[in-house]
Amino acid sequence: MAGRLLRVPLMQKILGAWPWWLLLLALFGVRLSKGAGVMDAYALLSRPFWPGPAQSQWLQSAQRLDEHTRLQLLEQDNARLRGLVELDKTRxxxxxxxxxxxxxxxxxxxxxxxxxxxxxxxxxxxxxxxxxxxxxxxxxxxxxxxxxxxxxxxxxxxxxxxxxxxxxxxxxxxxxxxxxxxxxxxxxxxxxxxxxxxxxxxxxxxxxxxxxxxxxxxxxxxxxxxxxxxxxxxxxxxxxxxxxx
Amino acid sequence: MAALHRQRWCIATALLVPLLTLAAPWFLAIDGVGPAWAVLWLLPWALEEGPLSGAFAGLALGLLMDGLHIGAVTEAPALLLLGWWWGRIGRRGLPISRTFNLALLAVIGSAALGASVLLQERVAGTLPPASSGWQILLTQALITGLLAPLISSLLLLRWRQIT
The missing domain is CATH 2.40.10.340 (Rod shape-determining protein MreC, domain 1)
Structure with missing residues (x-):
């Protein structure tokens, strides 16, 4: 029965294209896993161009500046409020x-x-x-x-x-x-x-x-x-x- | 002339005591605790000059050192008694030149000075029971005894040369 089915020309063509079927299965896997493999390959290739320590320093210094400014503003605000409630006569x-x-x-x-x-x-x-x-x-x-x-x-x-x-x-x-x-x-x-x-x-x-x-x-x-x-x-x-x- | 020369040397070296106490060189300290510089200077002076001069020098040095630290604790009585005692030793017995004798006297002197400070703080009640007074006392006695053969013996030699 199996041998007879294999002798149908269309089936032979379909089975002969098995590498393509495998590729399709792999792509289906990629789709199901939301890009596993592709993203990893991209990460591996693009690693030399990732943001380095210089960029993290910029971010850290920006954060420090932000905190410093906020601290200064809060201190000014605090001094003003303390002046209002007259806690701060000894300043x-x-x-x-x-x-x-x-x-x-x-x-x-x-x-x-x-x-x-x-x-x-x-x-x-x-x-x-x-x-x-x-x-x-x-x-x-x-x-x-x-x-x-x-x-x-x-x-x-x-x-x-x-x-x-x-x-x-x-x-x-x-x-x-x-x-x-x-x-x-x-x-x-x-x-x-x-x-x-x-x-x-x-x-x-x-x-x-x-x-x-x-x-x-x-x-x-x-x-x-x-x-x-x-x-x-x-x-x-x-x-x-x-x-x- | 010799007396004048001696006075000059006495004052010049005695002035080093408060300066060294304030500068507190880190390489001459154990666990941050420096030697009792007043003891190191007073020991050879009293041994050479006798009880009266030793007691007077001890009192003068004590008054000077009291001006250098906070609180009402005074070092003057302890230094006065030490000067008197060392002067008597120097007058009575053999001339002390062995380094071991100097170190022993310096250890006893430093311990007595520390004990007087500890006693005063205990009596005044400023010292909490958990404080590290005994540790400071022992450490200071140790470093003073180690330095006495180096410094006090040199001063002793100098005083003997001058007299």
């Missing part, structure tokens, strides 16, 4: 000062700055390094100022944890990581939480980054405390900004 100008002596370990954690009362640096002014707040000015001479770092054991600063909206007290221990003491139990603070200055603070500029919570000791009574890593690299800081009150 002063920032003075750039070089670090001329850096004692970050040993008995006293302190910096000496190369600008003093002649340049407008005042006692108690906040000192900001790239990365965040690092300390307060503890004494000034006409041309120098001494900064008590947040890690110094005499340093006490009220701080704010934005994620859980809670206040804490940052206490220096003479070690690189100050301790964060809470006033009540069940704080909900976790390692990784950012610590900032209080948004309503008038002693130091509000909403400055201070550090990141490294570990939390929940078992302590009456309230837990946490170890905080400062966000500014104190051992490497060369220039700081002194925000005069």
């Amino acid at each position: 002063g100008t920032a003075i750039s000062a070089p670090v001329i002596s850096r004692l970050t370990s040993g008995w006293w954690q302190q910096l000496e700055l190369g600008k003093g009362s002649l340049q407008g640096v005042r006692d108690g002014a906040a000192v900001i390094a790239p990365g965040g707040l690092i300390g307060l000015v503890s004494s000034v001479t006409p041309t120098t100022a001494r900064v008590a770092l947040l890690t110094n054991s005499s340093s006490r600063l009220g701080v704010w944890i934005p994620r859980v909206k809670r206040h804490g007290l940052l206490v220096g221990l003479d070690t690189p990581r100050p301790r964060l003491e809470f006033l009540d139990k069940d704080t909900g603070v976790r390692p990784g939480d950012v610590v900032t200055t209080s948004p309503a603070s008038t002693l130091v500029p509000p909403n400055l980054t201070v550090g990141v919570v490294q570990s939390v000791d929940e078992d302590l009574v009456p309230a837990p405390d946490a170890s905080v890593q400062l966000s500014a690299p104190i051992d490497a800081v060369d220039w700081v900004q002194v925000v005069a009150r």
Whole structure:
């Protein structure tokens, strides 16, 4: 029966064209898989002309510019609003000062700055390094100022944890990581939480980054405390900004 | 003339103490903690000049160093007592020139200085219990003892040449 069917001339032609049938099947497969194979081949061939690192840099710099501009606008807006609610009576100008002596370990954690009362640096002014707040000015001479770092054991600063909206007290221990003491139990603070200055603070500029919570000791009574890593690299800081009150 | 010459040397080298304390060279430090430069300078001076001069130099140096750090903690009493004690040692016994003796005295002096600071902070209550006071004390005593044979012995030789 099969042999007789093969002897029909039309069937012979159809079967003789089997490579074309295979090709059609392959194209049907391409259609079903929405271009598998073809797209892969295109990707392989066009790889030398793909957008390279230069293009990604352009995009990143554009993104940075965008973020920078937005930050500036928001800061201006924020300053205007703070002026409206009269939270911002203490706003002063920032003075750039070089670090001329850096004692970050040993008995006293302190910096000496190369600008003093002649340049407008005042006692108690906040000192900001790239990365965040690092300390307060503890004494000034006409041309120098001494900064008590947040890690110094005499340093006490009220701080704010934005994620859980809670206040804490940052206490220096003479070690690189100050301790964060809470006033009540069940704080909900976790390692990784950012610590900032209080948004309503008038002693130091509000909403400055201070550090990141490294570990939390929940078992302590009456309230837990946490170890905080400062966000500014104190051992490497060369220039700081002194925000005069 | 010799006394005048000595005074000049004394003041010139003593002025290096606050400068070195402020500059805090990183290569002369263990874990960031530098030596007690005041101890390194006071030791040869007191050994050579006697208890009264040693105590006076210790007090002067202590007052100078107190002006260089934050807080109300003072180093002057410890340095005064150390100057007095080292002066008595220098007057009483054999001339101390062995480096081991110098290093030992410097270690004890640095530890006493650190202990006085620790005690004052503990009494004033500014020092939290978890602080690293003991570590700083030991580290500073160690680096001071290591540097004493290098620096104090040179100063001691110099003072003996001049007198």
